[in-house]
Amino acid sequence: MTIRLHDTSARQIRDFVPLTPGCVSIYLCGATVQAAPHIGHIRSGLNFDIMRRWFTYRGYDVTFIRNVTDIDDKIIRKSAEQGRPWWSIGYENERAFNDGYDALGCLPPTYEPRATGHITEMIEMMRGLIERGHAYEADGNVYFDVRSLPGYLSLSNQDLDDLRQPSGEGETGKRDPRDFAMWKAAKEGEPSWETPWGRGRPGWHLECSAMAHKYLGSAFDIHGGGIDLIFPHHENEIAQAKAYGDEFANYWVHNAWVTIAGEKMAKSLGNSVLVSEMVKHWRPIVLRYYLGTPHYRSMIEYSEESLRDAESAFARIEGFVQRVTEKAGETVPPAAEVPPAFAEAMDEDLGVPQALAIVHTTVRQGNSALAADDKEAAVARLAEVRAMLGVLGLDPLDEHWAGEGDRGEDLHGVVDTLVRLVLDQRQSARARKDWAAADAIRDQLNQSGLVIEDSASGPRWTLGPR
Numbered sequence: 001m002t003i004r005l006h007d008t009s010a011r012q013i014r015d016f017v018p019l020t021p022g023c024v025s026i027y028l029c030g031a032t033v034q035a036a037p038h039i040g041h042i043r044s045g046l047n048f049d050i051m052r053r054w055f056t057y058r059g060y061d062v063t064f065i066r067n068v069t070d071i072d073d074k075i076i077r078k079s080a081e082q083g084r085p086w087w088s089i090g091y092e093n094e095r096a097f098n099d100g101y102d103a104l105g106c107l108p109p110t111y112e113p114r115a116t117g118h119i120t121e122m123i124e125m126m127r128g129l130i131e132r133g134h135a136y137e138a139d140g141n142v143y144f145d146v147r148s149l150p151g152y153l154s155l156s157n158q159d160l161d162d163l164r165q166p167s168g169e170g171e172t173g174k175r176d177p178r179d180f181a182m183w184k185a186a187k188e189g190e191p192s193w194e195t196p197w198g199r200g201r202p203g204w205h206l207e208c209s210a211m212a213h214k215y216l217g218s219a220f221d222i223h224g225g226g227i228d229l230i231f232p233h234h235e236n237e238i239a240q241a242k243a244y245g246d247e248f249a250n251y252w253v254h255n256a257w258v259t260i261a262g263e264k265m266a267k268s269l270g271n272s273v274l275v276s277e278m279v280k281h282w283r284p285i286v287l288r289y290y291l292g293t294p295h296y297r298s299m300i301e302y303s304e305e306s307l308r309d310a311e312s313a314f315a316r317i318e319g320f321v322q323r324v325t326e327k328a329g330e331t332v333p334p335a336a337e338v339p340p341a342f343a344e345a346m347d348e349d350l351g352v353p354q355a356l357a358i359v360h361t362t363v364r365q366g367n368s369a370l371a372a373d374d375k376e377a378a379v380a381r382l383a384e385v386r387a388m389l390g391v392l393g394l395d396p397l398d399e400h401w402a403g404e405g406d407r408g409e410d411l412h413g414v415v416d417t418l419v420r421l422v423l424d425q426r427q428s429a430r431a432r433k434d435w436a437a438a439d440a441i442r443d444q445l446n447q448s449g450l451v452i453e454d455s456a457s458g459p460r461w462t463l464g465p466r
Helices: 039-057 073-082 086-103 115-131 204-216 227-244 275-281 284-292 304-331 340-347 352-371 375-392 410-431 435-447
Strands: 004-007 012-015 023-032 061-069 135-138 141-144 180-185 200-202 219-226 248-255 258-260 450-455 458-463
Touching (some): 023 039, 039 248, 039 258, 039 375, 061 086, 061 204, 086 275, 115 135, 115 141, 115 200, 141 227, 180 204, 204 219, 219 227, 304 352, 304 450, 340 352, 340 375, 435 450
Parallel strands (some): 023 219
Antiparallel strands (some): 141 180, 180 200
8 A cells, every 4th residue: 555646846747655653634724814715725635634634544654733823914015004902813713714624624733833823933944044054133123044055945846047036025135136125123112023134024935944943843744825925925934944954844745726717716816715614515525525625736717516416426425325324223333444446536635626536436336235124334435435534524423524515505494495395395395196187297396406205204305316
């Protein structure tokens, strides 16, 4: 068994070899908490949640770090605009992110450090970089000298001579306009901390280098994040860490965006879809299916139609699980081993789409067993389906999803009420043996895209295939 991952730095899929046998260390760039999360933000956490679950299934002991950037230019700007403390804005949105992660079934990280809780580690790293000649102080700012490190820009495969970065606001005294700020001198009214170079606040890139070093050491297995972070953030993280003497990450894994009309979903573009609003109209488990089942390196073009397709596809899986559970009663076994084809797909760069095809194939096999009244085979297929869904975080019988259908799914509740009224009419027709009327009602519902099944507990409806 060998797990293989696409390594951005190598530009190819590589066999995964952990630094410590049996263990995996992962650092994921988490939220910058200037605003509540949209589904593009949550996709990254969800993709790496699936990665973590697969490593755990394969027997690895996983340490998963996901940081919180709770101070940056945007948070400070919003603080001034709203007349609120910067930490109030950060904490409110940090909770919104965690609510979003939890709603979509992401496991909590091993540790979730905040940037402002690690100023001491940042100062220590800056001091070491200055001593080694890789950084310098100017007007209370501390900059990294990009020309001091051979191999800078190797992750993004750029040429330094072609790189042009405008000087940031207040970033005075740079030796080279491409040098980046690790520490920004204090401005009146802004939060600041004391350092040997005067009061100021951290730059964006420094925090992750310092926190990764603290929680995972000088070398760790996997660094993850969205493709938009490759440059400048991850490139500058590498520069700081390598210059400090760390080996840093052995693999770089990046997830693609959620887009609308071909553009990255972003608040600045006014095209974001907030998680808090989405879960009012869609079941969270359906959102997880929608965001988690495309390959992590593939773009997701957001649309209501694609979400409805995801809802229908998951309904077929969930309907099978419910039918076998009802038929098996107390004999439902715990989750089994995943089928070999599913494991093979997941081992090859987390091939979730190929793995999901195995889920649907197994569901069809299980439905055939149900139709043939082969309870033993149906239960065996259920065990396999639950094992696969568990890896994907989509097992509807998992305690996390208990009562999930009632959590903010207003539209489903309204439809259910209306369908129940029609089903009551059908039941009344059946009771008076008006089979023609009963069949007509059922046919009308089927034409509307609903599948009606008569079970021991009464009629049940599900969305039919599209």
